[in-house]
Amino acid sequence: MKSLGSDETASLSETHAAILQTVLGGMSVPASKLASLLAEYDPEDDALLCVAKINTAIAPVGLRIVSAVDEASGELVYLLKNTKEAALYGESPYSPSETRIAEKTVECVMEQDGQIESVSLINRVFHKCDKKTPHQEIENTLDMLVREGWFVDREGVFALGVRTVVDLEHHLKEAYPEKAVFCAACSRIALQPKICTDCGAQTHRTCSPNACYVCAPCVKEDTNK
Numbered sequence: 001m002k003s004l005g006s007d008e009t010a011s012l013s014e015t016h017a018a019i020l021q022t023v024l025g026g027m028s029v030p031a032s033k034l035a036s037l038l039a040e041y042d043p044e045d046d047a048l049l050c051v052a053k054i055n056t057a058i059a060p061v062g063l064r065i066v067s068a069v070d071e072a073s074g075e076l077v078y079l080l081k082n083t084k085e086a087a088l089y090g091e092s093p094y095s096p097s098e099t100r101i102a103e104k105t106v107e108c109v110m111e112q113d114g115q116i117e118s119v120s121l122i123n124r125v126f127h128k129c130d131k132k133t134p135h136q137e138i139e140n141t142l143d144m145l146v147r148e149g150w151f152v153d154r155e156g157v158f159a160l161g162v163r164t165v166v167d168l169e170h171h172l173k174e175a176y177p178e179k180a181v182f183c184a185a186c187s188r189i190a191l192q193p194k195i196c197t198d199c200g201a202q203t204h205r206t207c208s209p210n211a212c213y214v215c216a217p218c219v220k221e222d223t224n225k
């Protein structure tokens with residue numbers, strides 16, 4: 001990987017370096033954590049300006065810090081995105097077999113409207129991998145991918161982790177245009193949107209916690225889909 005030019009690195013402060021450090025592993029960082037980092041280093045600094053400045057510095061190496069809504073926690077998070085290619089499918093540190101399992105898992109989750117039970121998932125991935133990859137290997141790989149933030153496993157129900165949603169955003173929009181939508185409130189990608197029964201607007205659940213963000217004045221109650 002190309003190293004950062006001295007001009008760019010020279011302009012990064014200690015605060016910027018600390019923020020960059022927290023996102024470098026690839027895991028998502030809640031906006032609240034970013035705020036506490038800023039408070040620790042430089043309370044005067046603005047989170048958005050900091051991120052913009054870091055992005056200018058890391059753009060030459062094809063990286064960018066982006067914000068997304070983590071649909072598992074409902075939190076706004078920041079994470080590092082490879083702007084040149086999808087990290088999970090491209091030059092990832094994973095073996096071809098692990099990448100294949102990841103790819104098939106994304107397919108299975110998306111085919112099941114964003115969530116799938118683990119037993120059913122492992123069986124489907126097994127069939128999609130031509131019945132050649134042992135169940136145990138699929139299970140171990142899934143455990144690893146969950147630990148690394150690519151998928152979430154909530155009591156045996158699998159969904160895409162925000163890391164995958166951001167990494168594969170382009171692919172998901174293209175392959176599943178009906179299922180991967182942009183939130184009408186915050187414009188960020190949503191895979192499990194709340195659909196307003198009155199106006200049809202699709203938003204993150206946290207972007208329309210009670211009434212619909214778009215037609216709120218006309219809506220009396222929570223219109224959970």
Ligand SMILES: [Zn+2]
Binds near residue numbers: 184186187204
């Ligand atoms: Zn939203």
Ligand SMILES: [Zn+2]
Binds near residue numbers: 199200212215
């Ligand atoms: Zn509405």
